[in-house]
Amino acid sequence: PQTHRHQFIIQATPVKRLCKTHNAITVNGQFPGPTLEVNNGDTLIVTVINKAKYNVTIHWHGIRQLRTGWADGPEFVTQCPIRPGGSYTYRFTVQGQEGTLWWHAHSSWLRATVYGALIIRPRRGDSFPFPKPNREAILLMGEWWDANPIDVVRQATRTGAAPNVSDAYTFNGQPGDFYKCSSKDTVVVNIDSGETNLLRVVNSALNQALFFTVANHKLTVVGADASYTKPFTTSVLMLGPGQTTDVLISGNQVPNRYYIAARAYQSAQNAPFGNTTTTAILSYKSAPCAAKKGCASIKPIMPSLPAYNDTATVTAFSKKFRSPRPVPVPTKIDESLFFTIGLGLNNCPRNFKSSQCQGPNGTRFTASMNNVSFVLPSNISILQAFQQRIPGVVTPDFPANPPVKFDYTGNVSQSLFQPVPGTKGYRLKYGSRVQVVLQDTSIVTPENHPIHLHGYDFYIIAEGFGNFNPKTDTKKFNLVDPPLRNTVAVPTNGWAVIRFVADNPGAWIMHCHLDVHITWGLAMVFLVDNGVGQLQSIEAPPPDLPIC
Numbered sequence: 001p002q003t004h005r006h007q008f009i010i011q012a013t014p015v016k017r018l019c020k021t022h023n024a025i026t027v028n029g030q031f032p033g034p035t036l037e038v039n040n041g042d043t044l045i046v047t048v049i050n051k052a053k054y055n056v057t058i059h060w061h062g063i064r065q066l067r068t069g070w071a072d073g074p075e076f077v078t079q080c081p082i083r084p085g086g087s088y089t090y091r092f093t094v095q096g097q098e099g100t101l102w103w104h105a106h107s108s109w110l111r112a113t114v115y116g117a118l119i120i121r122p123r124r125g126d127s128f129p130f131p132k133p134n135r136e137a138i139l140l141m142g143e144w145w146d147a148n149p150i151d152v153v154r155q156a157t158r159t160g161a162a163p164n165v166s167d168a169y170t171f172n173g174q175p176g177d178f179y180k181c182s183s184k185d186t187v188v189v190n191i192d193s194g195e196t197n198l199l200r201v202v203n204s205a206l207n208q209a210l211f212f213t214v215a216n217h218k219l220t221v222v223g224a225d226a227s228y229t230k231p232f233t234t235s236v237l238m239l240g241p242g243q244t245t246d247v248l249i250s251g252n253q254v255p256n257r258y259y260i261a262a263r264a265y266q267s268a269q270n271a272p273f274g275n276t277t278t279t280a281i282l283s284y285k286s287a288p289c290a291a292k293k294g295c296a297s298i299k300p301i302m303p304s305l306p307a308y309n310d311t312a313t314v315t316a317f318s319k320k321f322r323s324p325r326p327v328p329v330p331t332k333i334d335e336s337l338f339f340t341i342g343l344g345l346n347n348c349p350r351n352f353k354s355s356q357c358q359g360p361n362g363t364r365f366t367a368s369m370n371n372v373s374f375v376l377p378s379n380i381s382i383l384q385a386f387q388q389r390i391p392g393v394v395t396p397d398f399p400a401n402p403p404v405k406f407d408y409t410g411n412v413s414q415s416l417f418q419p420v421p422g423t424k425g426y427r428l429k430y431g432s433r434v435q436v437v438l439q440d441t442s443i444v445t446p447e448n449h450p451i452h453l454h455g456y457d458f459y460i461i462a463e464g465f466g467n468f469n470p471k472t473d474t475k476k477f478n479l480v481d482p483p484l485r486n487t488v489a490v491p492t493n494g495w496a497v498i499r500f501v502a503d504n505p506g507a508w509i510m511h512c513h514l515d516v517h518i519t520w521g522l523a524m525v526f527l528v529d530n531g532v533g534q535l536q537s538i539e540a541p542p543p544d545l546p547i548c
């Protein structure tokens with residue numbers, strides 16, 4: 001195994017998109033940030049130096065961080081933020097994961113521009129479990145605002161209203177041909193007849209689930225979230241924010257230029273097709289018009305994409321995921337948990353002005369799990385408080401079940417729209433076998449929530465619509481070859497069941513990866529330990545861990 005050292009300098013960098021230039025926070029002046037490439041088993045040492053005016057942390061999304069919880073990165077969960085002028089070195093080893101992950105800022109909405117790919121190749125001496133592709137390409141899907149994303153979220157927090165939606169979806173930071181002033185920078189992915197490409201697709205968008213497709217080409221899915229999957233073909237992918245999907249594409253069509261396209265699933269914008277579709281170009285080397293120059297009149301071939309509300313396509317796609325072979329899903333369960341996930345609308349607090357309550361009918365948007373709206377501590381991280389047994393920072397009383405059961409698909413009383421703020425954790429004994437039913441409440445609006453767990457991969461053993469029914473739905477559990485993921489796109493108006501073994505001590509946040517929802521409190525933490533001094537307790541933090 002090798003050790004890779006990198007330096008990430010967080011800085012403001014002028015970036016021009018959609019005809020305008022503004023200062024974006026970047027890593028090393030690059031947008032998107034640098035791609036990290038390692039082999040399974042390698043160690044990464046990344047020194048982050050903060051030269052920007054905002055607090056920052058970096059999270060290595062999907063990395064298991066076995067025994068290295070201090071390197072996980074979410075601010076106020078595993079560390080205090082790196083202040084302007086400060087630095088912190090993240091050290092961790094990739095263990096048993098292969099495929100595509102990514103890294104991103106985990107502080108306010110900085111990840112809008114502070115993100116990049118993390119490619120994990122097979123262990124040295126090993127090969128892919130599929131024929132070696134001729135080429136590889138990374139396609140990071142993102143969102144671009146014609147504004148500073150920090151200002152966008154601050155405005156939303158101030159007013160209680162929903163934040164402004166982004167001005168473009170992007171591939172590798174580029175909006176593509178359908179947006180103004182963008183077409184000359186459209187991303188090109190090369191292929192040629194007879195070749196196979198491995199496309200590493202990442203949804204790094206802040207607030208938007210996205211469909212992905214390539215005109216005239218079938219996609220063979222071979223992995224997701226850095227776990228291999230049993231290969232299957234599809235013409236369209238759907239990725240919730242946080243998710244990655246590795247696909248093989250074959251150069252088996254007439255040599256030409258074909259659009260690679262992505263657009264919203266369940267968009268808040270519902271704007272007409274075109275200006276909300278980001279594109280890249282799959283270009284055959286032997287195409288008559290391979291170079292863009294002089295070919296302005298010959299447009300690449302456009303695919304059709306599912307409608308923004310096409311949940312049937314999403315369901316059909318997600319049902320195809322299997323592990324390549326039988327996997328060790330825990331069959332006996334020590335912790336059976338049921339977490340509701342959803343939005344809420346808080347009544348305007350008495351000491352607030354109406355300008356601070358601009359949500360629907362003079363409310364403020366909020367969100368919760370089991371009716372607890374998660375609040376980050378502000379002067380210490382949860383992991384520090386947990387490791388040092390400092391009381392009062394996080395209380396270990398996150399409920400195993402919602403305080404009230406109700407019909408999660410219907411009209412419910414306004415009283416259920418009022419989650420209670422709190423910094424609550426759920427304690428898991430080291431080694432316990434955990435099942436979590438994640439149930440969309442459909443309060444305010446039914447929505448597909450991408451729920452991401454730090455520090456673990458989990459098996460998705462079932463998904464469905466309506467209210468989870470413990471009597472009948474357990475019969476649908478796949479305990480043989482379910483997919484291993486770090487983010488589950490919980491069906492809109494439905495539920496998903498995940499299982500994992502709590503074999504990694506630490507404080508691990510589980511949250512909706514729509515950043516607006518984490519802003520509103522759609523999160524909780526698992527606290528995993530056997531107690532101070534015992535074998536599986538948490539090690540002391542590294543000496544350069546930022547303090548508050």
Ligand code: C2O
Pocket residue numbers: 059061074104106242452454509511513
């Ligand atoms: Cu990709 Cu908590 O994040």
